[in-house]
Amino acid sequence: MQEQIAKLFPQATFETVDNTLTVTIDDAHWHDLATYLRDQLHMDYLVTIVGMDWVTSLGCIYYMMSTVDNKMVAAKVSTTDRVNPYITSVADLWAIAGIYEREVYDFFGIIFVGNPDMRRLFLNIDWKGFPLRKDYDENDPRNAVSIENERQTDDTYTYVRQADGSVERKSVPVFMPDDFVVNIGPQHPATHGVLRFRTAVDGETIKKIDVYMGYIHRGIEKLCESLTYPQTLPFMDRMDYFSAHNYHHGLCATIEKAAGITISDRAQVIRVMMDELSRIASHCLFIGTYCMDLGATTMLFYTLRVREQILDIMEKTCGARMTFNYDCIGGVMQDIAPDFVADVKALLEILPKNIKEYNKIFTGNVIARNRMEGVGVLSRQDAISYGITGPSGRASGWACDMRKEKPYSIYSQLDFRQVVAEEGDSMARFKVRLQEMEESAHILEQLVDNIPEGEYCVKVPKMLKLPKGAWFDMYEGCRGVFGVYVESDGTTKPYRLKLVPPCLNLAAVVDHITRGEKIADLITIGGSLDYIVPDMDR
Amino acid sequence: MPYEAWKDNEYIEGLVNELRENGTNVIVGTFDKLINWGRSNSIWPLTFATSCCGIEFVSLGAARFDMARFGWEVARASPRQADFMMVAGTIVNRMVPVFRRLYDQLAEPKYVIACGSCAISGGPFRKSYHVAKGIEDIVPVDVFVPGCPPRPEAMIYGIMQLSRKIKVERFFGGVNRQQKRQEYLNLVQEKQS
Numbered sequence: 001m002q003e004q005i006a007k008l009f010p011q012a013t014f015e016t017v018d019n020t021l022t023v024t025i026d027d028a029h030w031h032d033l034a035t036y037l038r039d040q041l042h043m044d045y046l047v048t049i050v051g052m053d054w055v056t057s058l059g060c061i062y063y064m065m066s067t068v069d070n071k072m073v074a075a076k077v078s079t080t081d082r083v084n085p086y087i088t089s090v091a092d093l094w095a096i097a098g099i100y101e102r103e104v105y106d107f108f109g110i111i112f113v114g115n116p117d118m119r120r121l122f123l124n125i126d127w128k129g130f131p132l133r134k135d136y137d138e139n140d141p142r143n144a145v146s147i148e149n150e151r152q153t154d155d156t157y158t159y160v161r162q163a164d165g166s167v168e169r170k171s172v173p174v175f176m177p178d179d180f181v182v183n184i185g186p187q188h189p190a191t192h193g194v195l196r197f198r199t200a201v202d203g204e205t206i207k208k209i210d211v212y213m214g215y216i217h218r219g220i221e222k223l224c225e226s227l228t229y230p231q232t233l234p235f236m237d238r239m240d241y242f243s244a245h246n247y248h249h250g251l252c253a254t255i256e257k258a259a260g261i262t263i264s265d266r267a268q269v270i271r272v273m274m275d276e277l278s279r280i281a282s283h284c285l286f287i288g289t290y291c292m293d294l295g296a297t298t299m300l301f302y303t304l305r306v307r308e309q310i311l312d313i314m315e316k317t318c319g320a321r322m323t324f325n326y327d328c329i330g331g332v333m334q335d336i337a338p339d340f341v342a343d344v345k346a347l348l349e350i351l352p353k354n355i356k357e358y359n360k361i362f363t364g365n366v367i368a369r370n371r372m373e374g375v376g377v378l379s380r381q382d383a384i385s386y387g388i389t390g391p392s393g394r395a396s397g398w399a400c401d402m403r404k405e406k407p408y409s410i411y412s413q414l415d416f417r418q419v420v421a422e423e424g425d426s427m428a429r430f431k432v433r434l435q436e437m438e439e440s441a442h443i444l445e446q447l448v449d450n451i452p453e454g455e456y457c458v459k460v461p462k463m464l465k466l467p468k469g470a471w472f473d474m475y476e477g478c479r480g481v482f483g484v485y486v487e488s489d490g491t492t493k494p495y496r497l498k499l500v501p502p503c504l505n506l507a508a509v510v511d512h513i514t515r516g517e518k519i520a521d522l523i524t525i526g527g528s529l530d531y532i533v534p535d536m537d538r
Numbered sequence: 539m540p541y542e543a544w545k546d547n548e549y550i551e552g553l554v555n556e557l558r559e560n561g562t563n564v565i566v567g568t569f570d571k572l573i574n575w576g577r578s579n580s581i582w583p584l585t586f587a588t589s590c591c592g593i594e595f596v597s598l599g600a601a602r603f604d605m606a607r608f609g610w611e612v613a614r615a616s617p618r619q620a621d622f623m624m625v626a627g628t629i630v631n632r633m634v635p636v637f638r639r640l641y642d643q644l645a646e647p648k649y650v651i652a653c654g655s656c657a658i659s660g661g662p663f664r665k666s667y668h669v670a671k672g673i674e675d676i677v678p679v680d681v682f683v684p685g686c687p688p689r690p691e692a693m694i695y696g697i698m699q700l701s702r703k704i705k706v707e708r709f710f711g712g713v714n715r716q717q718k719r720q721e722y723l724n725l726v727q728e729k730q731s
């Protein structure tokens with residue numbers, strides 16, 4: 001791959017960062033390179049854009065993955081101008097790039113020339129400064145908490161490069177003047193958290209949705225930069241609180257890889273078991289809340305019953321019901337509880353019966369089928385372009401399960417099936433999750449009697465320092481790919497910790513997927529995507 | 539719950555004494571009792587959850603913890619129909635005006651429970667650039683429930699405390715603690731200066 005690129009782009013330089021080929025290229029050739037990567041090398045899945053502040057320059061690292069052969073490549077683009085940093089946008093190549101670029105703009109102030117929508121994403125329009133820059137003043141009184149309503153505008157901006165090379169800012173309206181815009185959220189029981197949709201409707205049909213985020217943006221990435229590595233872990237519980245174990249697993253594994261720590265087999269197995277238990281619990285809650293969105297409140301009580309049982313298992317071992325903080329660097333916090341094995345077996349016994357029951361009560365129901373089948377269809381191509389991973393992506397026919405595609409931990413030794421459906425509608429997303437619960441149960445069955453003996457946590461230095469370098473890895477959360485990017489400058493604290501949540505993509509696709517649908521279906525489509533708002537906002 | 543099991547009897551008794559010192563009319567007092575009995579046993583929450591703590595609030599509504607036992611299960615989606623607001627989750631800068639507006643829209647008499655360390659002080663995110671350091675600076679709070687997240691049992695305890703507070707209130711005559719917006723702003727200013 002390196003030779004192919006070098007032939008066409010002689011100015012590019014290459015390095016290998018954490019086994020990923022990283023191409024450094026100047027801004028003038030970036031768009032051409034991106035087009036080449038996407039079209040010729042099939043890098044059709046843009047995993048993330050990591051904004052960076054290297055003090056002397058600002059820049060981005062683009063991580064791309066091919067859905068054909070699972071190869072990865074990264075591209076580095078930077079600019080030394082800190083006042084007007086311009087980078088060419090790739091929003092025309094990957095649909096999700098538009099949102100990613102807005103995020104980078106919000107955090108670093110990098111302006112993407114050509115992006116049709118260059119508003120801030122999480123912070124309000126009058127926010128002063130760019131928080132993830134190293135010279136950001138956190139105590140700026142102009143950013144203090146205020147009970148005055150934030151300024152709203154109906155315009156967005158786009159930056160266009162002129163023929164003479166200068167860049168001009170243009171104002172574009174978000175909605176047409178005669179659009180009828182309905183505001184849904186942020187306080188709305190059906191948006192699953194504090195998310196806001198500005199919805200343009202034509203009668204009952206949705207014309208366009210403008211998604212507003214940031215109502216629970218807590219600045220986790222910035223906070224992590226001032227904490228030591230073990231101290232960054234508890235935040236993983238609080239992003240996607242249903243994937244707490246999976247996210248912990250991800251960050252711990254990346255840090256362990258960077259520090260060269262090998263953990264015991266016992267810890268690996270315990271981690272995987274906890275991940276799969278979380279997955280079952282998470283999908284249970286999904287089924288409950290989704291059915292509630294459709295008006296079947298009773299299902300919530302049925303599914304929460306199983307979830308409570310899983311929470312009991314976890315509580316006995318981890319000591320908490322939700323924010324476990326269980327995986328630690330080097331293994332897990334404490335050994336499993338004495339009745340862990342018996343409890344998991346009891347769960348495995350009742351689970352198939354319960355899934356059958358859910359199917360009987362809900363899946364075959366005429367009303368449910370009418371409201372789910374053929375509603376909110378997402379094609380495979382769009383799913384990839386928007387980076388929709390997890391059960392929602394697999395429902396569109398894209399095999400994107402990182403446990404299979406890029407196996408980590410002990411997943412390569414386990415026997416399980418990657419559930420993929422073709423339809424891409426709400427029903428498929430619902431069914432994929434139901435089947436995934438069965439697969440997770442199958443994984444648990446294989447492990448429950450084979451937990452190896454050994455220590456549950458290896459010794460790690462008290463003040464853990466990572467060597468200089470950068471690492472990027474992808475893991476499977478309950479809602480999709482969870483990426484971790486760690487850059488270290490050799491101290492005990494991360495220089496940059498970028499967390500790639502799956503839910504940001506899920507929220508970004510709402511506009512695309514609901515166009516032309518009825519407004520009553522907005523809630524069910526959003527519910528079937530199953531996003532968690534604190535996860536996308538971080 | 540037996541009397542000894544409560545942790546803050548002194549505080550509630552202090553409140554009762556204070557009210558008594560102001561003198562109570564016998565007839566009105568009896569009405570008060572009757573109305574408060576009704577009010578305290580059917581406090582309706584506003585469905586308001588921003589993050590993790592909200593999920594525990596959902597568990598509270600389900601069969602295991604079953605808040606319907608106490609008459610709190612009627613979670614309202616509109617603040618105009620709710621009696622109290624369980625602030626479950628982090629409140630960030632962008633949410634503050636919305637949150638304040640929701641509070642303003644609650645019908646009188648209204649109550650606020652700060653649930654979880656985020657609502658109390660900003661919790662694990664206290665040092666963040668975009669998190670309000672406790673909701674007490676934004677709205678008056680009646681009960682604090684610590685925890686990250688508080689267990690559902692703790693939430694039950696917290697709401698029961700609220701019922702107890704409601705029971706000793708005087709419904710008639712000048713106790714509805716509506717704070718006018720200007721009054722509140724002055725208070726905040728005083729606090730800051």
Ligand code: SF4
Nearest residue numbers: 590591654655656687
């Ligand atoms: S107190 Fe803890 S559990 Fe509750 S919202 Fe804050 S971080 Fe989440």
